[in-house]
Amino acid sequence: MDLIERLASTDLFQHLEPLQLAQVAALAREHRVSAGTTLSRKADIGTTFFLIDSGDALVQRVDDKGFARPVGTLRAGDCYGVTSLFVSEPRDATVISRTPMNLWTIERAVFEDLLDREPAIGRAMSVPVHVAARLEMPEFPWLAESERVVLYSHRHWGPLVLTLAAGTLAMALVIGSVIAYLAKRGASWDPTLWLLIPAALYLAFVSWHWFDWLNDQLVVTTQRISYREQVALFYEARNEVPIDRIQNINIISTLLGRVLNYGTVIIETAAQTGTLALQQMPRPEDVRDAIWEQSERSQATRHAAERRLMADALASQLGIDTRERLPDADTPGEAAEHSPDPSEEPAEQATWATRFLDLMRSGGLVPRAVVRTDQVVWRKHPIFLVRSALIPGLATALSALVAVLSWFGEPSLLADRFALYPVVTLVLAMAAGFWLLWAVIDWANDRYMVTDDRIVDVEQRPFSLHSERREASLSVIQNVRFVIPHFWAALWGYGNVVVQTAGTGDFTFDRVHKPAEVQAEIFRRIEAYRERGRQQEAARRRQEMAEWFAVYRELQEPSAAAPSATGDADPPEPDGA
Numbered sequence: 245m246d247l248i249e250r251l252a253s254t255d256l257f258q259h260l261e262p263l264q265l266a267q268v269a270a271l272a273r274e275h276r277v278s279a280g281t282t283l284s285r286k287a288d289i290g291t292t293f294f295l296i297d298s299g300d301a302l303v304q305r306v307d308d309k310g311f312a313r314p315v316g317t318l319r320a321g322d323c324y325g326v327t328s329l330f331v332s333e334p335r336d337a338t339v340i341s342r343t344p345m346n347l348w349t350i351e352r353a354v355f356e357d358l359l360d361r362e363p364a365i366g367r368a369m370s371v372p373v374h375v376a377a378r379l380e381m382p383e384f385p386w387l388a389e390s391e392r393v394v395l396y397s398h399r400h401w402g403p404l405v406l407t408l409a410a411g412t413l414a415m416a417l418v419i420g421s422v423i424a425y426l427a428k429r430g431a432s433w434d435p436t437l438w439l440l441i442p443a444a445l446y447l448a449f450v451s452w453h454w455f456d457w458l459n460d461q462l463v464v465t466t467q468r469i470s471y472r473e474q475v476a477l478f479y480e481a482r483n484e485v486p487i488d489r490i491q492n493i494n495i496i497s498t499l500l501g502r503v504l505n506y507g508t509v510i511i512e513t514a515a516q517t518g519t520l521a522l523q524q525m526p527r528p529e530d531v532r533d534a535i536w537e538q539s540e541r542s543q544a545t546r547h548a549a550e551r552r553l554m555a556d557a558l559a560s561q562l563g564i565d566t567r568e569r570l571p572d573a574d575t576p577g578e579a580a581e582h583s584p585d586p587s588e589e590p591a592e593q594a595t596w597a598t599r600f601l602d603l604m605r606s607g608g609l610v611p612r613a614v615v616r617t618d619q620v621v622w623r624k625h626p627i628f629l630v631r632s633a634l635i636p637g638l639a640t641a642l643s644a645l646v647a648v649l650s651w652f653g654e655p656s657l658l659a660d661r662f663a664l665y666p667v668v669t670l671v672l673a674m675a676a677g678f679w680l681l682w683a684v685i686d687w688a689n690d691r692y693m694v695t696d697d698r699i700v701d702v703e704q705r706p707f708s709l710h711s712e713r714r715e716a717s718l719s720v721i722q723n724v725r726f727v728i729p730h731f732w733a734a735l736w737g738y739g740n741v742v743v744q745t746a747g748t749g750d751f752t753f754d755r756v757h758k759p760a761e762v763q764a765e766i767f768r769r770i771e772a773y774r775e776r777g778r779q780q781e782a783a784r785r786r787q788e789m790a791e792w793f794a795v796y797r798e799l800q801e802p803s804a805a806a807p808s809a810t811g812d813a814d815p816p817e818p819d820g821a
Contacts (some may be wrong), residue, residue, distance in 0.1 A: 247272055247295075247297075247348055247532070247797050248262070248265045248269050248276075250268060250295055250297060250321065250783065251268055251269060251295070251349070252344055253321060253731040254295070254323050255370055255372075255530065256323070256369055256370055256371070256372075257369060257370075258370060258619075259368050259369070259370060260365065260368050260369065260750070261368070262364050264362070264364070264368065267358060267362060267365065268350070268355075268358070268365070269578060270349040271350050271351075271354045271355060271358060272295070272349065272350050272755050273348065273349050273350075274346070274347075274348055275345075275346070275347050275348070275349060276344070276345070276346050277299075277344065277345050277347070278340050278341070278344050279342060279343050279344055280340065281299060281340065281341045281345075281702060282338065282339070282340050282694070283339040283340065283341060283347075284306070284325070284337075284338065284339050285335065285338050286305070286334075286336065286337055286338045286545070287334045287335065287544075287545040288334065288335050289332050289333065289334060289335075289390075289497075289504050290327065290328030290332070290333060290334070290335045290351045291328055291332070291351060291353070292324055292325055292328055292349050292350070292352070293323065293324075293325040293326060293328060293349065293350040293351075293352075294323060294330045294339075294347055294348075294349055294710075295347060295348045295349075295350075296318055296319065296320055296321065296322050296323065296324045296345065296346075296347045297320060297345075297346030297348065298345060298346045299319075299320065299341060299342075299344055299346060299347070300317055300318065300319050300341070300342045300343050300345070301318040301341050302314055302316075302317060302318075302338060302339070302340050302341075302342050303315050303317065303335045303337050303338075303340050304337060304338045304339075304340065305336065306414075313339065317341065317342070318580055322438070324594050326372060326375060327357050327372075327374075327375050327378075328352055328434055328618075329352050329377065329778045330351065330352070330371070330375050330378075331375070331378050331381055331392065332352075332390075332392070333392060333466075333653065334541075334545050336541075338599060342808045360524075369746075374459055374542055376392075377739070378392075378394075378602065381393040381394075381396055381456050381494075382396055384463065384719055384765040386470075386547055386760065386761075386763075387465065387769075388467060388768060388771065390466075390467055391463050391465050391468075391774050392462055392465060392466055393464070393465035393466050394464050394465060394534065394538055395462070395463070395531065395534045395538075396461070396462070396463055396464075397461070397462045397513065397525065397526060397531065398457060398458065398460060398461060398462075398526075399457055399460050399506075399523060399524040399525065399526075400501075400505075400506035400524045400525065401457075401526075401758050402500070402501075402506055402813045403506075404453060404454070404457045404522075405522050406547065408450060409452055410454060411449050411450070411453075412446070412664055413444070413545040415442060415446045415449075416669075418442060419439065419442050422575065425620075431454060441538075453528075456475055456768040458471070459473075459474035459475075460473050460474065460523075462522055462525065462531070464487075464531075464534060464535055464538060465489070466538065466542065467486065467487055467542075467767075467771060468484050468485060468487055468767065469484065469485045469487065469490075469511065469520065469535065470482060470484045470522060471483045471484075471522055472482070475795055478730060478731050478734070478737070479728065479729060479730065480726075480727070480734065481725060481726065481727040481728070481729035482725060482726055482760065482763065482768060483520050483621055483789050484723065484724045484725060484726035484763065485511060485513060485520055486540065486721075486722075486770065486771075486774075487535075487538055487539050487540055487542055487673055488543070488765075488774075489509055489513045489514070489723075490512070490513060490535065490536075491512050491513055491514060491537055492511075492512040493508075493510070493511055493512070493532045494510040494512070494534065495507050495508070495509055495510070495528045495532060496508040496510065501524075505526065505528075506524050506525060506526050506527075506528065507524075507525060507528035508522065508523050508524065508525065508528070509521075509522040509528050509532055510522075511535070511722060513722040513744075513746075514746040520723065521737065529731075545780060546766065547569040561789060562757055571633065581804060586798075594661060608750050616795040618695055618696055619692065619693050619694060619695040619696075620694050620765055620769075621691055621692070621693050622691070622692045622693075622753060622756045622757070622762060623688065623690060623691055623692070623756070623802065624687060624690060624738075624754060624755045625736060625737070625738035625755050625756065625757045626757075627736050627738070628687065628755060629683075629684065629687040630688070631641050631688075632683045632687060633680055633683040633684055635652045636676060636679040636680035636682075636683050637680050639676040639678070639679065640673065640676040640680045640712040642672045643669065643672045643673040643676040644677075646669050646672075646673070647670045647673040648747075650665050650666040650669040650670075651666050680770065681706075682706050685706040685707070686705065686706050686807065687701075689704035689705070689706065690704065690754075692704050692741075692751075692754075692756065694718075694765065694766055694769050695769075696769065696772070696773065697713050697715055698716065698718060699716050699717075699718060699721065699743060699751055699752075699766070700713065700714070700715050701713070701715075701751050714751065716745050716746075716748045716751065718769060718773040718774075719746060719773065719774070719777070720745045720746045720748060721743055721744070721745050721746075721766075721770055722744050722745060722746055723742075723743075723744040724741070724742075724743050724744070724763050724766050724767055724770075725742050725744075725763070726739050726740065726741045726742070726759035726762065726763045727739055727740050727742070727759075727818055728741065732757075737755060737757060737758055738755050738757050739755070739756070739758065739759035739760075740752055740753065740754055740755060740756075740759065741753035741756060741759045741762045741763055741766070744767065759774075763798060785806070
């Protein structure tokens with residue numbers, strides 16, 4: 245059976261026209277592999293679609309302990325990796341050839357180029373439901389590069405409908421009562437006044453609750469759980485929990501919730517206040533299962549990656565030649581385009597504007613974070629510097645003006661009557677200036693920092709009169725959430741970022757600029773820290789294993805100093821001979 249017939253027999257391409265099948269077949273590369281070849285590995289980011297022409301392959305899944313378990317067999321005519329043609333995600337299984345095989349592969353990059361040129365092919369394909377659902381997942385600017393959305397949901401529509409129905413009934417009763425009252429009295433009334441005003445109020449009521457429902461979002465990704473609550477421009481909060489920090493998930497449901505299939509999903513972490521309540525979630529059992537599945541999948545992926553590195557280290561120690569990749573294609577394919585190394589790109593030339601901005605950042609006079617090589621520093625929004633320095637600044641300006649005039653004898657009435665008038669005005673001007681300086685330094689001294697391994701909250705009075713510094717390791721952070729408490733905070737773009745830790749209390753980054761960006765940066769640092777920790781631990785275990793095998797080989801080698809088995813060595817002479 246040729247390639248086009250094989251493609252036509254798959255569920256994905258079964259509805260394509262012969263010409264379209266030929267276009268897809270032109271992208272395929274043929275491979276011949278021997279038994280024992282690893283076609284793809286668990287936890288690798290899938291980019292390849294496989295179509296088997298002949299031979300068998302064993303499918304292995306990795307449990308939460310990292311051990312591979314056989315779960316099935318792939319034979320001639322089977323395919324896998326359909327998801328890899330559309331989205332980037334870790335593979336769920338390891339596939340190893342059991343017999344010599346002949347197969348074809350299609351890479352996602354060239355396949356996406358084909359769909360861009362021929363959109364009719366994409367419309368004719370039978371994309372699996374789970375893949376189509378993932379393609380419809382929204383994108384968010386705060387997602388990490390390798391992070392993807394696995395679940396997106398609003399609150400259930402039932403409570404919203406009940407609220408709108410109650411509001412509609414109340415508005416109808418009010419309007420009916422007004423009309424009945426006016427009709428009973430026989431008074432003339434203007435329907436424009438009596439109907440349009442309630443209609444406008446009703447429209448505002450519906451719009452308010454609709455947008456409140458629309459802005460409350462649950463997002464479950466491969467790395468975190470993010471729950472956003474927003475009430476127009478008056479309040480906004482987003483609570484985030486790393487996927488591997490979850491300890492327990494409970495579901496609370498009312499009678500109406502059980503009828504309409506919604507409830508409250510409560511996620512517990514190890515933090516002192518580490519409870520995230522997801523209100524009115526549709527299909528709460530599915531939400532719970534999706535979160536647990538992603539948590540277990542994350543653990544399995546991590547364990548599989550660690551075991552893979554250990555296997556590589558073991559193979560190196562024992563001199564075992566492992567075949568990990570497919571051989572080159574028998575049919576020549578186009579060479580991949582050269583992707584320039586970022587290090588080869590010319591560095592951006594520093595201009596006077598960038599140098600000035602760096603100077604302002606180093607002085608803490610801009611609302612954005614101060615970025616350094618090893619830490620990020622935030623301060624309160626500059627609007628609070630303006631607010632605290634406004635009265636001292638006005639007092640300083642006014643007192644300085646009075647002091648200058650006093651030295652010229654103005655006003656003459658005070659200058660003639662009080663000999664110390666110029667001195668007093670100068671002292672007052674200096675006091676006002678000191679007040680202004682105090683306000684500026686007090687704002688600049690309060691800093692919130694995140695390094696590669698710690699979170700730091702510094703509160704310091706001017707001139708070191710009082711200083712308090714709190715620190716906690718990134719390893720103990722359980723939740724990160726931000727709150728925009730009111731309309732003015734939303735207008736000026738500031739809010740509070742609350743970092744919940746296990747055992748050391750909460751850290752509050754008070755009134756920082758763009759709290760969503762602060763939250764994203766903290767979460768990025770946490771993930772980077774944990775990844776470094778996992779790599780270091782895996783490296784330590786591999787080194788330990790290598791040392792064990794080195795000792796084992798030493799024990800297996802015969803010692804040159806050991807006595808012979810025939811007893812040729814002379815016995816020691818007795819003492820006192």
